[in-house]
Amino acid sequence: MNQHLQTLKDLIQQSNAFSEEEKVLLLKAVKNAENDLMISEFKLERTEKVKRTTAILLEETIDELEQKRKTIEVANEALSKSLKELKATQAQLIQSEKMASLGELTAGIAHEIQNPLNFVNNFSEISIELLEEMMEELNNGDSEEVHAIANDVIQNLEKINHHGKRADGIVKGMLLHSRSSSGVKEASEINVLVDEYLRLAYHGLRAKDKAFNASMETHFDTSVDKVNIVPQDIGRVILNLITNAFYAVSEKKKTETDKFQPTVWIETKNKEKAVEISVRDNGNGMPKHVVEKIFQPFFTTKPTGQGTGLGLSLSYDIVKAHGGELKVETEEGKGTEFIILLPLTN
């Protein structure tokens, strides 16, 4: 017992000044005081002890976290470096995807250029002949005939100029496709764009594989307005979807009977606030586990070396960047339809 309380207790017990009842009461109070004192002392001692240990524990934890922070900082730097390298590699891959699609275009472009070139060649040959004739008529002094021939030559030269410009346009378009997107949007005729890329894709595939043959059915809604888009970007999307569709039907053709008619349908629709471009095929369709991944970068079902797995991923990003949607509907064994929705208010 506390020394002072013990003194108090002894005094109470020895004192004659209190009745027995009062002594019991007082001794109980002393006992309670002793108990309270003991608890207070315990609390004080424990508070000090816990405070000390808690401080050590927290200091050690802070040291540990500081070390972890430093480690994370180093790891972060390494990660930033890796990320930079990854981005550079991805940029290279994206460029190679562009070049791959350019490759797909080359045959189509060659076919397209061949026509104006034929015109240029033919009309220049005819013009030479006409000029030779004109020289003869000049010698003959038949000014009326000279005049008529000169008019024909002028018409020929106009045609040569027209077809020369057409070839120039095709070449410029090709260059645009191979360059990085300027990102500049311009009002574009969707039907013309789709038609142009459909022909390019088809002829491209025909040039690569003479045996390739597929029906193309187009339905262009003439009420479709001009849409503000980056034409080379959307063109790339259309080309990608059409090329995929042709690939799908040609793959199915390999395993089907002669009765199977590979067909790709291309349709545009005016949807009031948007333009819809649909590319549908009657290929093999896709299973669910493939559909879930087709927009993921680097995912491809094509054999190694035949696809980068970036086509649909880039297409998705391009359509999204136009505020639009790229949707897919597919049924195994029946075919696939990709739908591009481009908002008019874009």
Add this chain to the structure above:
Amino acid sequence: MRSKSIHGASVSEIKANLENSTADGFEPTAAIVFISIEQDRKAVCNLLKDRNISVFGATSCGEFIDGKQTKGETAILLLELRQKHFSILLEALGEGTLEQGASRLANRVKKEFSNPSIILCPTGIDKNGAFFNGDELVTHLEKKLGPDKLFFGGMAGDDWKLNGTYVFTEKEETDRGIVALVLNGDAIEIKGMAITGWKPMGISRTVTKSKGNLLHEIDGIPAVEMYLKYLGRTDLEDKIGYDVLKELSFEYPFIVERENNETILKSPMKINQDENALFMDIEMPVGTKFWFTKPPELDIVEEVLDKVNLLKGNPDEQADALLVFSCAGRQPVLGPLVNEENDGLAKVWKTPMAGFFTYGEIGRSYNGKQNFHSGACCWVAIKERI
């Protein structure tokens, strides 16, 4: 139902106090006996048996009744339970598994009453020094009895000797088994709660290497090194002779995450120098998330008593008897506050109380599921339905 608590430092004292308590016509039918390993439990049992009092007993690590707390003595709660509403079962595990024993006990319990409630005491440590897996027992019992059945209790102690604990009835005893007081839940209501008061401190930790009860690594750092360093014992030279339990882990156990936002305390019992690992009282498998802890605040007594009101139907509700299973680790940490806690519970329920300091507690935290606990104050109020 009437009840009385008695206490004694010897068989003769128990005999005298038993006679005193029955002098007014009180006729107990059941005795809940918490007795030091040093006492003659056989003699105490015979004393009770001679009076046709059924015994539910467990050895203790300190024992108490309302107003008196001791170590090395005997505390008894005498109950005037109607014979048809209770049964005392002892399930010795023998050479069998804990699952088999728990299953046998559950089947016996179900045969006794259609709606049973149970007070139970498993042994804490057997004669070979093997710890009883309280967590596993609760899991098996809950599975067999159903999640709605209530069971509260504590694991027997042996005054920190750690060389054998016992549970017993007036007929038999075991150092590896369970004693159960099975109550007819339709006639006798039990209410209880388990509270620890320890709070997580610092950042969450993960066990990265462990095997059985040995905890090797925490967050990739040797567990022994981290535990001693973080609790300020880097100066320790004699790790073999260091009593990690008494010196540190009573106050600073780990708090481990488990289902339903509940937690459990797990304590390092000793340092295994050969394996450079902490020997834990309960296994901590790899991947376990846990925290270092802060001991209960000094208002823990108020917290424990306040929470009683959450279970009381009304503030004046009383119980017929109260049992308290308080973790043996609370005593060194909470000092005199433990007496306040135990006596406070008896006062709040206005009823006789007996309890003991345990090697593990079984019960439910407020709104929690049936669980095994460590470091907890687990109380259970018993009341005959009218």
